[in-house]
Amino acid sequence: MNGMKHNLLNVCIGLMRYTKLYRLLCPFFIGSGVILVLHRVLPEKSCPRIAANSRIEITPQFLEQLIQFFLGKGYEIVSLDTVYQRLMRSETGSPFVCFTFDDGYADAFEVIYPLFKKYQLPYAVYVLTAFPDRESLLWWYMLEDLVLHHDSVKFCYQKKDYNIKTVSRAEKEVAYTNIRDLFLSVPPEQMEDVVEAVFSPYSFNRQDYADQQMSWEQIVTLAQDPLVTIGAHTVHHYNLKQLTPDQVLWEIQAGKKRLEEKTGQQIHHFAYPFGSSKEAGSREYKLAAGCGFDTMTTVCEGNIFPEHRQHLECLPRVEITGRHQDLTLVDLRRCGLVAFLRNGLKRVAAE
Ligand SMILES: [Zn+2]
Structure with a gap:
């Protein structure tokens, strides 16, 4: 996106936000619901941080506020299986939100699990298997x-x-x-x-850094709870666009197989590592589509519409980062208007 277009977009978003005009337009862009992508949930640290790392963290308090926010807006908090079923059966009803957490950091077990358990709500964790195999260096x-x-x-x-x-x-x-x-x-x-x-x-x-990753024991405990969906996220979390087709297939299939062996369950959902258009495009979508998943998610921003039934290999998500710990902004983005403007005035922006 060029600079001028980007500025114009920011002005539009700012105007929408302050005039609350987006609420009027919300019914046109909200679709069936939204899949959120988050990474880490940790108490705020008082020591200095590097922005690139702190931006993938939100606090446990904000996660709880998010849950309450969506419940208060009449959303149903659903699993990835339910997202798939709703799309396949063209079900309508109250809007849904699906919480997904990428990578498999230890807080997916230590912090996120107790919170969702308290509310008896579902969530998903996409795990790169080099984390629990302790083959990944943080x-x-x-x-x-x-x-x-x-x-x-x-x-x-x-x-x-x-x-x-x-x-x-x-x-x-x-x-x-x-x-x-x-x-x-x-x-x-x-x-x-x-x-x-x-x-x-x-x-x-x-x-010293290894304990930030979930162990197999923790993953198996999560997998045994019907509230939690374990999804695949490759073995090593490489940029798939830099790999040959055979390497891409190996990364996806070996990650899925390893999770299935360890949990004793079929893995039906997948998220592309990194997940933006810089790391996954039509070639990767096609390869992943042949690996037996029900849904495959990116981090390209967008709401879910019934038309996504034809694009299960590249479902968009809305990312919640440390910079977005603001419910007004979440309210604006869950309406889908930001994604609509960003995606060249398209509701479904599949490649
Ligand atoms: Zn990831």
Whole structure:
């Protein structure tokens, strides 16, 4: 989206928000309901944070407010199975909201589960299996600690010397983003090399970060509760667009199979890693569609309409992030108008 269009969109959203005009238009864009995507639910930390990591966190209090907000608006809080059934049977009724949490961080068990259990409400967790298999390195949290706790970051990677100043808050943010982009740009087989290059000059214990991921024991406990849906999210959470078709299929199928072996249940739902149009498009949608899932979700913003029955391989979601802990904004976005404006005036924006 070019800059002018983006600004115009923000002005429109601002106007809608302050005039409450969106409420009048809501019936035209709200559709059947909305699938929310969230990541982590943790108490607010008082220490400085890197925005890219804190943005995927909301507080337990805000999660409870969200639940109460949707119930107060007459929404039915449903599982992914119910979303699928409603689409297939073209069911109408009260609008639905489906809460989904990506990746399988430990708070999906420790914080989110007790809350949904208290209300006896369903939710879903999409798990990348390298998390419980402890084959994933949470480098994005290691990197956050690295830039926060040092005044410079020095390393050598592929014969290039990096010496990045990280004194001020702004410098720390820029350094984090640049090094993160380096991590995200390397092919999977070079990941260990870049990790070694960046972190080996410093004393990092990888195990210190492992407990932030759910264990198999926790996942199996969740899977046994009918309130919780475990969905697949590949093995390694790579950008699927950077992989060959065979690698994409392996990532999707091996993640599904591993979850099925461990939980003893069929896995019917899948979310694309990262999930924006930069990491999943028509090629990935086609490949995932052949893997036996009922629904496949992206993070492209949108509400669910009956027409999505034809697009089960790319259902949109509405992301709730740390920056969106504001019920007025949630109210605006659940109406679907923001997505409509963003998606080029289309209610169903499938590729
Ligand atoms: Zn993810």
